[in-house]
Amino acid sequence: MEEGLHLIILDDHWRPRRAEAIARDWRALIARLVAQDCRWIALHQSRRPPLGPDPQSDDIMLTRTLVRWLRPFDMRLADHIICAGDTRFSFRAAGLL
Secondary structure, eight states, X not given: OOSEEXXXXXXXXXXEEEEEEOOSOHHXXXXXXXXXXXXXXXXXXXXXXXXXXXXXXXXXXXXXXXXXXXXXXXOEEEEEEEEETTEEEETTTTTOO
């Protein structure tokens, strides 16, 4: 996956269905997800080395905000994964979700 931030639309078994690049218009993106009856999503963030995968304060704030935005629509964030080269960080594995 190219560098940047993407939402991965998951099925009920957490298998990827498709990816959506995140644009500035979050409201339109959430509206599309609601219209498509999405229940689970994952946030995939990729960085170029030498930046590592460890989350920064902005990453944590984004994750918390997204969880709050999704809740009223009965959607859940399965994970936020940050990849940098061959290394990765999972918010779920770290107990942050």
